[in-house]
Amino acid sequence: xxxxxxxxxxxxxxxxxxxxxxxxxxxxxxxxxxxxxxxxxxxxxxxxxxxxxxxxxxxxxxxxxxxxxxxxxxxxxxxxxxxxxxxxxxxxxxxxxxxxxxxxxxxxxxxxxxxxxxxxxxxxxxxxxxxxxxxxxxxxxxxxxxxxxxxxxxxxxxxxxxxxxxxxxxxxxxxxxxxxxxxxxxxxxxxxxxxxxxxxxxxxxxxxxxxxxxxxxxxxxxxxxxxxxxxxxxxxxxxxxxxxxxxxxxxxxxxxxxxxxxxxxxxxxxxxxxxxxxxxxxxxxxxxxxxxxxxxxxxxxxxxxxxxxxxxxxxxxxx
Amino acid sequence: xxxxxxxxxxxxxxxxxxxxxxxxxxxxxxxxxxxxxxxxxxxxxxxxxxxxxxxxxxxxxxxxxxxxxxxxxxxxxxxxxxxxxxxxxxxxxxxxxxxxxxxxxxxxxxxxxxxxxxxxxxxxxxxxxxxxxxxxxxxxxxxxxxxxxxxxxxxxxxxxxxxxxxxxxxxxxxxxxxxxxxxxxxxxxxxxxxxxxxxxxxxxxxxxxxxxxxxxxxxxxxxxxxxxxxxxxxxxxxxxxxxxxxxxxxxxxxxxxxxxxxxxxxxxxxxxxxxxxxxxxxxxxxxxxxxxxxxxxxxxxxxxxxxxxxxxxxxxxxxxxxx
Numbered sequence: 001x002x003x004x005x006x007x008x009x010x011x012x013x014x015x016x017x018x019x020x021x022x023x024x025x026x027x028x029x030x031x032x033x034x035x036x037x038x039x040x041x042x043x044x045x046x047x048x049x050x051x052x053x054x055x056x057x058x059x060x061x062x063x064x065x066x067x068x069x070x071x072x073x074x075x076x077x078x079x080x081x082x083x084x085x086x087x088x089x090x091x092x093x094x095x096x097x098x099x100x101x102x103x104x105x106x107x108x109x110x111x112x113x114x115x116x117x118x119x120x121x122x123x124x125x126x127x128x129x130x131x132x133x134x135x136x137x138x139x140x141x142x143x144x145x146x147x148x149x150x151x152x153x154x155x156x157x158x159x160x161x162x163x164x165x166x167x168x169x170x171x172x173x174x175x176x177x178x179x180x181x182x183x184x185x186x187x188x189x190x191x192x193x194x195x196x197x198x199x200x201x202x203x204x205x206x207x208x209x210x211x212x213x214x215x216x217x218x219x220x221x222x223x224x225x226x227x228x229x230x231x232x233x234x235x236x237x238x239x240x241x242x243x244x245x246x247x248x249x250x251x252x253x254x255x256x257x258x259x260x261x262x263x264x265x266x267x268x269x270x271x272x273x274x275x276x277x278x279x280x281x282x283x284x285x286x287x288x289x290x291x292x293x294x295x296x297x298x299x300x301x302x303x304x305x306x307x308x309x310x311x312x313x314x315x316x317x318x319x
Numbered sequence: 320x321x322x323x324x325x326x327x328x329x330x331x332x333x334x335x336x337x338x339x340x341x342x343x344x345x346x347x348x349x350x351x352x353x354x355x356x357x358x359x360x361x362x363x364x365x366x367x368x369x370x371x372x373x374x375x376x377x378x379x380x381x382x383x384x385x386x387x388x389x390x391x392x393x394x395x396x397x398x399x400x401x402x403x404x405x406x407x408x409x410x411x412x413x414x415x416x417x418x419x420x421x422x423x424x425x426x427x428x429x430x431x432x433x434x435x436x437x438x439x440x441x442x443x444x445x446x447x448x449x450x451x452x453x454x455x456x457x458x459x460x461x462x463x464x465x466x467x468x469x470x471x472x473x474x475x476x477x478x479x480x481x482x483x484x485x486x487x488x489x490x491x492x493x494x495x496x497x498x499x500x501x502x503x504x505x506x507x508x509x510x511x512x513x514x515x516x517x518x519x520x521x522x523x524x525x526x527x528x529x530x531x532x533x534x535x536x537x538x539x540x541x542x543x544x545x546x547x548x549x550x551x552x553x554x555x556x557x558x559x560x561x562x563x564x565x566x567x568x569x570x571x572x573x574x575x576x577x578x579x580x581x582x583x584x585x586x587x588x589x590x591x592x593x594x595x596x597x598x599x600x601x602x603x604x605x606x607x608x609x610x611x612x613x614x615x616x617x618x619x620x621x622x623x624x625x626x627x628x629x630x631x632x633x634x635x636x637x638x639x640x641x642x
Contacts, residue, residue, distance in 0.1 A: 053545060055541060055544055055545060057544070079550075083547045083548075083549065084547065085547070086544070086545055086546070086547035087545060087546040087547030087548075088547055091545065092542075092545040094538065094541070094542060094545075096538060099537065099538035099539060100538050100539060100541075100542045101539055101542065102539040102542075102543065102557050102560075102561075103539070103561065103636070103637070103638060104560050104561060104635065104636055104637060113546065113548070113556075114546040114547065114548075117546060117547055117548050117549075117552075118547060149637040149638070151637070151638045162542070165542075165546070
């Protein structure tokens, strides 16, 4: 097991009271496995992975629970130790390649900086490695690209550079936070291909955060669906797509236009909007928008259960 | 690159030309004024008046007058005001330049160094007591008028505590040439440097702190953290570099203005006969040629400082290099 998260809770102190952004999230990640984390904005998918990276720097945040990386507890680890893992064994790819790179340094320098932060290699050795990495992420002219500044590259190329940077120290765990959201569809396909290919080559486990069910269906081995800071359903990709159990998962899948058969005149949408984390209902957070909502949903929050394919829903437990 | 520098140089010349024309028109083409009488000096004889009128071309069209004026400033350098007393303008300006440059340059070195340290320390210890203390001191520095602070400094170092061990080294007010007496030059300028720098240390320290804190919110800082870099490296290599842009902008404007004469109050308080004092006296006496010359000089420095700032921008930010 590369990563094992148990009962993770992240809350932020705000002027309007505490906000529980993550409320008891647990998941496991095996070696070279791809886990898709799906959910809409504010569902806590990014925050939970930032917590894994130790990148929640907000002084008003408290993190509880357990995050074990290769058996080692990360919650409460001193910053120095955490820094040694970050970028070295656990790397991250961010959503917007336009702003993820420091604008005033060349691509090659920025990647070499990470290599040199973790490996005691000479500058020229690091640069050699950079050239190799850029070739690996399909830069047509890696040597020339090294001396480019971020603003001189297209969005897709920048994201490739960010991926090359993330892979520079052969991480065992790669966290990708919506890496294709800000890109054109054709570029997206290329990046997804690249992630798949690199996973095979580097044997990294990948957590892929997205709100795009299509991306999940192409890439993920296992899927975790999040809503209002909690996991509402988890299972393998096949299980989730052929037998979605939670009404929210079903609604998400229902909002993808079918490729075959008759197209609906209007795509079904989920009524209402996600609840404010400040005023979560006492019962199921999806309750107010749920088509199969009944009394037990009002009283308490449904648990996820322990099965490999599980959904946090009273209706499912009942059936 | 060379082309860009040449183009910038051309722009500088153009701006200076524009300034010279405007200043010339204001002082020499105002209806009802008689520049010849002003330049000739008080109680000048009618022969002197006629000579002035002829030599400055006041009996000819404006463009001839303008050309004559520029010729007297830049080519022959024999511009004279109060002709009957034989006041040469160009040497007076040349004598004042080193005084002002020494004052402003030394103060600038001081304020840039100290404010960078303050800005970094305050940003790094954001919201701590140290940050709050530094920012309060900065505000204090900004609020103290330079003439008041200068007088207090003089009171302490020249009279009250002059005989104490702390300030017995302070020489009397005035300027000593660097080439004659480097030690005296330095010692006479220390107190003026500190006085002039305090205001700017306050401003620049606060500006830099704000800019660094803003940079620290950027996405690329999060990337830098995800790379596993140390906080110090993130601050110095990734946040500071982009924060210096606002700092440099401000510096170019302030430095140009100060060298061009805005250090007047400091110069007066410390008895330094610099460009500010010269311009002030010229305005008091409506000494037109002197005004013309000092304004030309000031505009030259403002324009040069701005050009230097543009070059530093290009060094700091590669995004500006393309165009």
